[in-house]
Amino acid sequence: MTNGGSQSVTANCPTVTASNHNLSLTTDGGCTITGGPLLQAATNLGSGTSTPVPSGTVVVLSATPASTHAFGGWTGVDPPVSSNPAMITLDADKSVSLSCPAPAITYTLTVTNSDAALGFGHIKENGGTAFQAASQAFTSIPAGSVISLQAIDSVNWGLSTWMVTPPSALTSGSLTDCTITVTMNANVTVNAGFPDGVAAHCP
Numbered sequence: 001m002t003n004g005g006s007q008s009v010t011a012n013c014p015t016v017t018a019s020n021h022n023l024s025l026t027t028d029g030g031c032t033i034t035g036g037p038l039l040q041a042a043t044n045l046g047s048g049t050s051t052p053v054p055s056g057t058v059v060v061l062s063a064t065p066a067s068t069h070a071f072g073g074w075t076g077v078d079p080p081v082s083s084n085p086a087m088i089t090l091d092a093d094k095s096v097s098l099s100c101p102a103p104a105i106t107y108t109l110t111v112t113n114s115d116a117a118l119g120f121g122h123i124k125e126n127g128g129t130a131f132q133a134a135s136q137a138f139t140s141i142p143a144g145s146v147i148s149l150q151a152i153d154s155v156n157w158g159l160s161t162w163m164v165t166p167p168s169a170l171t172s173g174s175l176t177d178c179t180i181t182v183t184m185n186a187n188v189t190v191n192a193g194f195p196d197g198v199a200a201h202c203p
Contacts, residue, residue, distance in 0.1 A: 111136050
């Protein structure tokens with residue numbers, strides 16, 4: 001630099017454009033996703049794509065399962081996230097899937113026979129062994145299962161009638177037949193009566 005002269009200095013400051021990223025969301029239909037104000041296209045939708053948001057933005061995703069479904073987890077997230085809500089950093093375009101499966105539906109079959117302990121008639125599942133207790137509950141039976149039940153008489157202690165609750169569960173046989181079937185679309189209770197004096201007719 002020389003004294004007495006003037007110099008012009010220009011600073012070159014290029015404009016830096018911030019990068020944006022998208023977050024694509026999909027679900028299996030068992031829940032909805034809430035993504036907050038930055039994800040207007042995804043808010044309360046089963047699936048959608050966010051508007052571009054600045055790189056490094058932390059997005060909070062919340063899953064709301066339907067009444068008959070349960071939160072299953074997120075996939076496509078690196079590092080993995082299993083919590084709900086989930087915090088996801090958009091350091092690149094990301095595709096995230098949400099699973100909210102419907103749990104298996106099961107029911108309980110309760111079989112009662114107050115005369116079982118006395119040996120005055122028994123109930124058994126067709127092809128199985130006789131139930132010895134006065135009341136037995138069989139849990140976790142898949143919905144739609146068809147159960148065949150058979151009455152076994154004792155001498156002078158014959159089957160009088162079955163009682164099935166709810167009545168719609170009885171899908172074959174009548175209430176006086178030796179064998180009936182029930183379909184498990186609800187919790188079901190089956191009772192068989194073997195009163196004294198009824199002729200044995202169910203071997």
